Amino acid sequence: MAVTADITATYRGPRKVIARLLAMGPREDRLLAFxxxxxxxxxxxxxxxxxxxAHLSGQELNMLLGGALMGIIFIAPLALYALALISxxxxxxxxGQGDAYCGRLALFWALLASSPLLLLNGLVAGFIGPxxxxxxxxxxWLAVFLWFWISGLIEAYWGKNL
Structure with a gap:
């Protein structure tokens, strides 16, 4: 299935999608892409x-974007890998019965699947503000993310796939 179809299917039943992703076998390249x-x-x-x-404070937009790029694209994945290991x-x-791959899949998929709400949050922050x-x-977004993550952990560690 396409990633976008899996994202919409996750909103209907996150455990089914995680089960399907687990059945595809462990692939670190897929997790890195997620x-x-x-x-x-x-x-x-x-x-x-x-x-x-930037507009309201008179700061340079490129500097703000550069800082966000550094933090989100380069540092956040490392922190997410650490969080997946802790979970x-x-x-x-x-x-729970499973390997570290299961924990990474549950966390990374929950973050990717909840990204439409992250985009909505960004639009509200930009157009309406605090x-x-x-x-x-x-x-x-937090409730949906936690729902996806916990459901993914339950399926990955206690589901019938193992």
Missing amino acids: VMGACVLLFIAQMPRLARE HLFVRLVG SPALSSVGLL
Whole structure:
């Protein structure tokens, strides 16, 4: 299935999509594409907010974009790999059966699948700015991300694939 079809299917049933991705076998190149794609979309989502900030404060937009690019594209994937390892160790501690690949897949897919809400959050931050609407969209993204991530962990570590 195409990634976009899998993203929309995740909103209907995240465990089914994770099960399908796990059944395709462990592929680190796929995981790297998921995390880098999610980080690129996160960077794109930050552009409207940074443009608003640059306009209102008189700062140089290119400097703000450069800092965001460095942090999101180069540093965030490393932090996400570390977070995936920590979640893997925690899940194994509470009795989950699976390898570190399962933890990385669950986290990276949750971030990529929730990216449409990240893009919406970026638009609200850029056009409306700090407001209850921005907080609401941010909380919605967080809830959906956690739903996808926890569902993915449950399927990967306790699902019938293992």
